[in-house]
Amino acid sequence: MKYDVVIIGASAGGLTTAIAAKRFYPDKSVLVIKREDVGMIPCGIPYVFGTFESVDDDILPAEKFLEPLGVDVLTDEVTEIDARAKLVRTASGKEIAWEKLVIATGSKPVKPEFPGSELEGVYTVPKDYRYLKGFRERVKTAERIVIVGGGFIALEVGDEIRKLGKDVTLLVRSRLLRNSFDPEFSKMVEERLRDRGINVVYGEVERLLGNEHVEKVRLVDGRELPADLVIFSIGYRPNVELAVNAGLRVTRYGIWTDEYMRTSYPDIFAVGDCVEHRDFFTGKPYGLMLASTATFEARIAGANLFKLQIVRENRRTIGVYSTHVAGLTLAAAGLTEEAAKKEGFEVIVGYGKGPDRHPAKFPDTSMVTVKLIFSRDRGAILGAQIAGGKSVGEMINILALAIQKRLTASELYTLQIATHPLLTASPVGYQILQAAEDALAKLRA
Numbered sequence: 112m113k114y115d116v117v118i119i120g121a122s123a124g125g126l127t128t129a130i131a132a133k134r135f136y137p138d139k140s141v142l143v144i145k146r147e148d149v150g151m152i153p154c155g156i157p158y159v160f161g162t163f164e165s166v167d168d169d170i171l172p173a174e175k176f177l178e179p180l181g182v183d184v185l186t187d188e189v190t191e192i193d194a195r196a197k198l199v200r201t202a203s204g205k206e207i208a209w210e211k212l213v214i215a216t217g218s219k220p221v222k223p224e225f226p227g228s229e230l231e232g233v234y235t236v237p238k239d240y241r242y243l244k245g246f247r248e249r250v251k252t253a254e255r256i257v258i259v260g261g262g263f264i265a266l267e268v269g270d271e272i273r274k275l276g277k278d279v280t281l282l283v284r285s286r287l288l289r290n291s292f293d294p295e296f297s298k299m300v301e302e303r304l305r306d307r308g309i310n311v312v313y314g315e316v317e318r319l320l321g322n323e324h325v326e327k328v329r330l331v332d333g334r335e336l337p338a339d340l341v342i343f344s345i346g347y348r349p350n351v352e353l354a355v356n357a358g359l360r361v362t363r364y365g366i367w368t369d370e371y372m373r374t375s376y377p378d379i380f381a382v383g384d385c386v387e388h389r390d391f392f393t394g395k396p397y398g399l400m401l402a403s404t405a406t407f408e409a410r411i412a413g414a415n416l417f418k419l420q421i422v423r424e425n426r427r428t429i430g431v432y433s434t435h436v437a438g439l440t441l442a443a444a445g446l447t448e449e450a451a452k453k454e455g456f457e458v459i460v461g462y463g464k465g466p467d468r469h470p471a472k473f474p475d476t477s478m479v480t481v482k483l484i485f486s487r488d489r490g491a492i493l494g495a496q497i498a499g500g501k502s503v504g505e506m507i508n509i510l511a512l513a514i515q516k517r518l519t520a521s522e523l524y525t526l527q528i529a530t531h532p533l534l535t536a537s538p539v540g541y542q543i544l545q546a547a548e549d550a551l552a553k554l555r556a
Contacts, residue, residue, distance in 0.1 A: 113208035114142040116416060117199060119189050119353070121145035121173040122153060122238065124383030124405035128213050131413025133180045135420060142207065144199070148186045149240040154402050157264060157433050159247055161271030166317035171236060192357035194376045195365045197379045200342065211378050211416045214366060215409070216350040218384035218400050223259070223343045227319030227520075232340045236487050242444065252341035254278055257328050259316060260344035261287045266300070267291050268342060270436040273309050275362045280336055287311070291443045293482065303437035312336065329531040344432065349385040362387050365397045370426030372412035373417065380416065386430040392446060392493065393454055396529060399430055402495030431511045433504045440477075442507035444496030445514045448484050457487040459553045463499045465546025468492040469530075479503060480544040483510070483523070485550050490519040502535070510545065520554060523547035523549055 116132050118125045121143050129143050134548035141458040153168040163169060174184050174456030188202040199207050220235035222228070232253070234246050250256070258269045261283035273279045279306065281287075286297040301311055314330040319341060321327065328336040330553040350364040360367040360375035372380045387396050390402060408494065414421040451458050462485045477500025484494040495510035497503045515521060524547040530538045 112185070112205065112511075114214065115139035115210045116141045116210075116367060117207060117209035118143045118213040118215060119192075119199070119381070120217055121150055121177075121184070122171065122215065122217050122383070123402040124217070124409045125213070125215035126171070126173055126378075127409035128214070128215060128382060128405040129182045130175045130180065131178055131181060131410050132416055133519040135414045136417055137181075139417070142209075143173065143177060143182055143186060143203070144185045144187055144189055144207075145187045146186075147240060151238045151240055151243070153238050155239065155305045156243065157267035157271050159271075160250055160268060166240060166247055166314065170240070172370065177395070178366035189353060192257055192353050192379075194359070196355045197378070207492045211380065213416075214354055214374070214379065214381040215383050215389065215405070216353060216385045216387060218347040219348050220343070221346045221348055223316075223345070223352050225316050227321065227325065228343075229322055230319055230321045230325040232341070233319065233324040235343050236268060248528055249340060250275070250484075254547065255337050256340045257282055257336050257338040258342045258344060259328075260346075260372060261289065261412060262346070263291075263432065264346060265342075265344035266304070266436045267434060268344065269309055270304070270307065273307055273542060278310075279308075280312055280338075281315060282312050282316065282330075282336065284313070284315055286433075288441070291430070291447070292441065292496055293447045293449055296441060297445075297481070297500055299480075299498050300436060300441060303439045307437040309437075310503055322433050330377070340430055347384065349398065351385055354381065354385070362396060364388070369425045372408050378509055380413050384386070389426065392451075392456075393427045394427060399428055401430070401432070403431060404428060429514055431507060433507055435501065435535075438503055439498060440497075440503040441498050442503045443494070443496045444507050444511040445492070446484060447494055447496070448482075451484055451486075451493050455457040456494065457486050459485045459490070459520075459550050461485065461546040461548070461550025461553065463540075463542035463547075463549065465502050465540040465541075465545065466534050469532050469535075469540075475500070477502070479506075479536065481506075481540050481546045483520075483543070483546040483550055485520050485554070487554065490521060490551070490554050492519070492523065506543065520547045521553045524551050 150171040153169045157167045255278045295415040317331045354366045365380040384400040388399040431444040463481040479499030482496045
C-alpha cells in the first residue's frame with residue numbers, strides 16, 4: 112500500500128493538513144491514520160461535563176470532512192516510522208509507503224505522581240472518548256470535587272461542573288492563568304469564579320488520602336481538602352515517541368521543525384501539540400498547545416508538502432488564547448507585561464475600558480477592558496489582554512494580527528474600524544483605540 116501523503120493523527124492539525132494537501136495538490140493520494148475510532152473536538156471537551164447533554168455532542172467526525180475530498184481514512188495505530196525506507200508500520204500489521212509524511216500526534220495529559228494518585232476517583236482530562244464517557248458518569252455521582260491546576264482547562268472544567276450544583280474547589284499553586292495574563296486579569300477571573308460559588312485555594316499537593324477511593328487531598332502545609340473526585344489539570348506533554356524512535360530531532364518541547372514545518376528529515380513534516388514552538392519576540396523554544404496554532408501550522412505544511420507555495424514570513428509563533436468562564440470572556444495574545452519585563456523589554460502599557468454596545472442600554476451589553484503592551488523604543492505592540500463579553504473572542508484576533516505585523520501604538524490609534532450599535536463599542540470609545548491612545552500619550556510624555 113502506498114500513498115503520496117500519509118498523515119498520522121486526525122485531530123485539528125491532522126485534519127487541516129489533509130484538507131490543505133488536497134486543495135493544493137488535488138491529484139495526490141492522501142491517507143489519514145487515526146488511532147481512535149471516535150475523535151473529540153479538543154476545545155469542546157470541558158463542556159461535556161455541563162453544557163452538553165452527552166460526550167457524543169463533542170465528536171469530531173473526521174470522515175465527514177475528508178472522504179468527500181477523496182482522502183482515505185484508516186483507523187489503526189502507527190507503531191513505527193521508518194524514515195529511510197519511507198514506511199509506517201501499524202499495530203494491525205500493515206506496512207504503508209509514503210512520499211511525504213506528516214506527524215500530527217498531539218499531546219497527552221501530565222499524569223500526577225503524588226502518593227495516592229493511583230486511588231480510584233483520580234482523573235486527568237485526555238482527548239479520549241471512552242475515558243471521558245466514564246469520567247462524566249463519575250462526575251454525576253460525586254459531590255465534592257477538587258481540581259488541581261490554574262490553567263484554561265482547569266477553569267473551564269471547574270466552571271462546567273459547578274453548573275451541576277457540585278462543590279468545586281480549584282487548587283492553585285500561584286495564580287490563575289498566570290502564563291497568559293497579568294495579575295489584574297487573574298484577579299478579575301478569580302472574583303467571577305468565587306461569585307459563581309467555586310472555591311479557590313492556594314497551595315500544593317503533598318499526597319492523596321483514601322483506602323481504595325480518594326477521600327482527601329493533603330497539602331504541603333498540612334491542610335486537607337475533602338474530595339469524592341480529584342481532577343488533575345497540570346499540563347500536557349507532546350506525543351513524540353514515534354519521532355524519537357525514527358531518529359528525528361526532538362527537544363524537551365517537541366519535534367523540531369523549520370519555518371515550513373519540515374522536520375530534520377525533509378520529507379517528514381510535523382504540526383500541532385507535538386511540535387516545538389519558538390516565541391515570536393525572543394525566538395526561545397517553548398511548548399504551545401492550541402488547536403488554532405495547530406491549524407495554522409497545518410495550512411503551512413499542507414500547502415508546502417511538494418513545493419513552497421505559501422511563504423511564511425516568520426517561523427516564530429504568537430500564543431493567542433481565549434476562554435469563557437463564569438460569564439467572563441478572557442483573551443490574550445503575545446507577551447504579558449510581566450513576561451516582557453522579564454525578557455528585558457522596556458514597556459509602556461495602555462488601557463481602554465467601556466461597553467461593547469452603544470448605547471450601553473442594550474440587554475446583551477458587557478463591559479470590556481483592554482490592556483496593550485508596547486515597547487518604549489519604537490512603540491511596537493508586544494502583547495494584548497482583554498476581558499469582557501463574547502465580542503472579546505474576535506477582538507483578540509485583530510490584536511494578534513497587529514502583533515504579527517509589528518504595528519505601533521500610533522498605527523493602532525489610527526486604525527480604521529466599522530461600528531454598529533448592536534454589534535460593537537462606540538467609535539468614540541472603541542477600547543483598542545482607547546488603549547493605543549493611552550499608551551501613545553505616555554510615550555509622548
